[in-house]
Amino acid sequence: MVCFLANLSLGSVAIPIKDVFASLTGGEVSKSSWEFIISDYRLPKAITAIITGAGLAVSGLLMQTLFRNPLAGPFVLGISSGASFGVALYILGGTALGISAGVLGGKWGLIASASLGSFGVLLIVLAVASRIRDTMALLIIGLMVGSLTSAVVSILAYFSKAEELQRYVFWSFGSLGDLSWQGVSILTICFTVGILISIFCLKSLNAFLLGDAYAKTLGIKHSRARLLIIIATSLLAGSITAFAGPIAFVGLAVPHLVRQVIPTSNHIILLPSVILGGAILMLVCDTIAQIPHSEFTLPINAITAIVGAPVVIWLLVRKKKLMF
Amino acid sequence: MSNEKQHSVLFTNRLSVGYSGSSSDVVVASDISIELKKSQLVGLIGINGSGKSTLLRTIAGLQEPLSGTIEIAGKSITNYTPDILAQSLSVVLTGQAISKNLTVLELVALGRQPYTNWLGTLTDNDKSIIKYALEATETLEFKDRKCYELSDGQLQRVLIARALAQDTQLILLDEPMTHLDLHHKASILQLLKSIAHEQGKTVLFSTHDIEYALQLCDKVVVMQEGLARFDTPQQLIEDGVIDGLFPSKTVLFDRESIRFSIDK
Numbered sequence: 030m031v032c033f034l035a036n037l038s039l040g041s042v043a044i045p046i047k048d049v050f051a052s053l054t055g056g057e058v059s060k061s062s063w064e065f066i067i068s069d070y071r072l073p074k075a076i077t078a079i080i081t082g083a084g085l086a087v088s089g090l091l092m093q094t095l096f097r098n099p100l101a102g103p104f105v106l107g108i109s110s111g112a113s114f115g116v117a118l119y120i121l122g123g124t125a126l127g128i129s130a131g132v133l134g135g136k137w138g139l140i141a142s143a144s145l146g147s148f149g150v151l152l153i154v155l156a157v158a159s160r161i162r163d164t165m166a167l168l169i170i171g172l173m174v175g176s177l178t179s180a181v182v183s184i185l186a187y188f189s190k191a192e193e194l195q196r197y198v199f200w201s202f203g204s205l206g207d208l209s210w211q212g213v214s215i216l217t218i219c220f221t222v223g224i225l226i227s228i229f230c231l232k233s234l235n236a237f238l239l240g241d242a243y244a245k246t247l248g249i250k251h252s253r254a255r256l257l258i259i260i261a262t263s264l265l266a267g268s269i270t271a272f273a274g275p276i277a278f279v280g281l282a283v284p285h286l287v288r289q290v291i292p293t294s295n296h297i298i299l300l301p302s303v304i305l306g307g308a309i310l311m312l313v314c315d316t317i318a319q320i321p322h323s324e325f326t327l328p329i330n331a332i333t334a335i336v337g338a339p340v341v342i343w344l345l346v347r348k349k350k351l352m353f
Numbered sequence: 354m355s356n357e358k359q360h361s362v363l364f365t366n367r368l369s370v371g372y373s374g375s376s377s378d379v380v381v382a383s384d385i386s387i388e389l390k391k392s393q394l395v396g397l398i399g400i401n402g403s404g405k406s407t408l409l410r411t412i413a414g415l416q417e418p419l420s421g422t423i424e425i426a427g428k429s430i431t432n433y434t435p436d437i438l439a440q441s442l443s444v445v446l447t448g449q450a451i452s453k454n455l456t457v458l459e460l461v462a463l464g465r466q467p468y469t470n471w472l473g474t475l476t477d478n479d480k481s482i483i484k485y486a487l488e489a490t491e492t493l494e495f496k497d498r499k500c501y502e503l504s505d506g507q508l509q510r511v512l513i514a515r516a517l518a519q520d521t522q523l524i525l526l527d528e529p530m531t532h533l534d535l536h537h538k539a540s541i542l543q544l545l546k547s548i549a550h551e552q553g554k555t556v557l558f559s560t561h562d563i564e565y566a567l568q569l570c571d572k573v574v575v576m577q578e579g580l581a582r583f584d585t586p587q588q589l590i591e592d593g594v595i596d597g598l599f600p601s602k603t604v605l606f607d608r609e610s611i612r613f614s615i616d617k
Contacts, residue, residue, distance in 0.1 A: 094452075097450045097452065229471070231472060231473065232466065232469070232471060232472060235463060235466075235473060236463060238451065238452040238455055238463070239449065239452070239460070239463060240446075240449040240450050240451055242413075242415055242444070242446055242449060243444070243446065243449060243451070243463075245414070245415055245435070246413055246414070246415070246438075246439060246442070247439050247463065247464075247466045247467060247519070248434075248435040248436035248437075248438065248439030248440070248466065248467040249435070249466070250435055288454065292456075292499075293456070293459070294452055294454045294455045294459055295459060297472060297473070
């Protein structure tokens, strides 16, 4: 809550907390431009930050449990690369493949292509996962699929028009601020559905902590639960990546940070904690990114990596090993 | 149905286990016909690769039988739904990538999953069964410890506690005594024996500790050269099945003392 208000208040134009409150509650605001900034720019951005942080953190948690690997996350397993691939095909593929990109217009086309891309990569990773029991091999395969898709993206970029390329590059920087209220509501719908599926899977997730064999003998409908978890992950990571760009590290780092604070593996407690932790981290990162009292807004992707990477390194050094 | 059949907890008829390949099936062991009754402690012995784990995994429903039937409490396992099967059969497996971040209590509580609602909420009845499982395995004192803080022997007891919490008639264990020293091996064996004889469960466990299995078990399954023999330890020894388990050039079996010795 404090983070939420601070995020609304700070930026290139500092708005006093008192006026933030007034604007939110429909009261009198000292300057009308402030009210406009709050309601049409900072509020949707803050909501996007909350959804992005929470959603990525949840998909990280789901992946870490499903693959029983502390390094798993939407980024490492190539899910984000898959989303990038989908978006690249959508934005850049038009020229390269000779088809008009405007067929599926608007945000829905972007979100559909990103979701399909991430879902596709996850299906590949899972198809391999069912054959290969070694989770380390799986991570390497996720990374390989990631490099493969980025290679295809480069080829697409080579053949595409300058303005399309620019659109893609700006998307890949990650941004929380480009969303209209319509975009925010689409994102909210995807987020809500993803979280609802995750809540439905809570019991299976706890069983997966014991491994596939134990989960099966506990009466879990294994393949159905696995598919649901993957659908939830790709919906969350896919929609967020589509709207806000590929945002690194949040998915990997937040579940580990939360486990430091709350010593439990029970997903009924972990899931809401991770949602809260992810939202807070993202709001903080976004507040840093918009640099209070300056004209600049840094790419959010850079900030999450700058904040996230040292945290993971610090955890590894302190705990000697990461656990899922 | 005959009276004899009603008492059988696990019954297999001409069961064949292995892996179904794309071109042909790889049969690990075939013609396995065993019948386990209430309160029986049954050992499963055989050299490496004889199909002990494959048999246990097949009975547990983790892989499909190649042919033959498996019945639990007189009903074919193909007729069980996953949650009802989970209320009839529990397993203790080795080498599973379980989350070591779980506390002992959390891990044992997961055994109640087949009985809990969609969120896995524990009722008072569930909690008392969990407490009982912890007491029976003498793990109550470290119930709040994380699994990575436990020794191998302690972790094995906790995994057995989880199976007990699942409250099933049949418990399958895959090599529950590997990596344990003599003292802990003995204590796990005594625990399994009391689970079978005092709590009326049927316990089937695979082991390489053949001497102990022969001393303590009511019945023994010997898997050898793709086939299975099922009898009392005494009968198996008299029939010379145990003598033939290892090549006589390396290991000798003494029928009197039930001991193996290395040929000098």
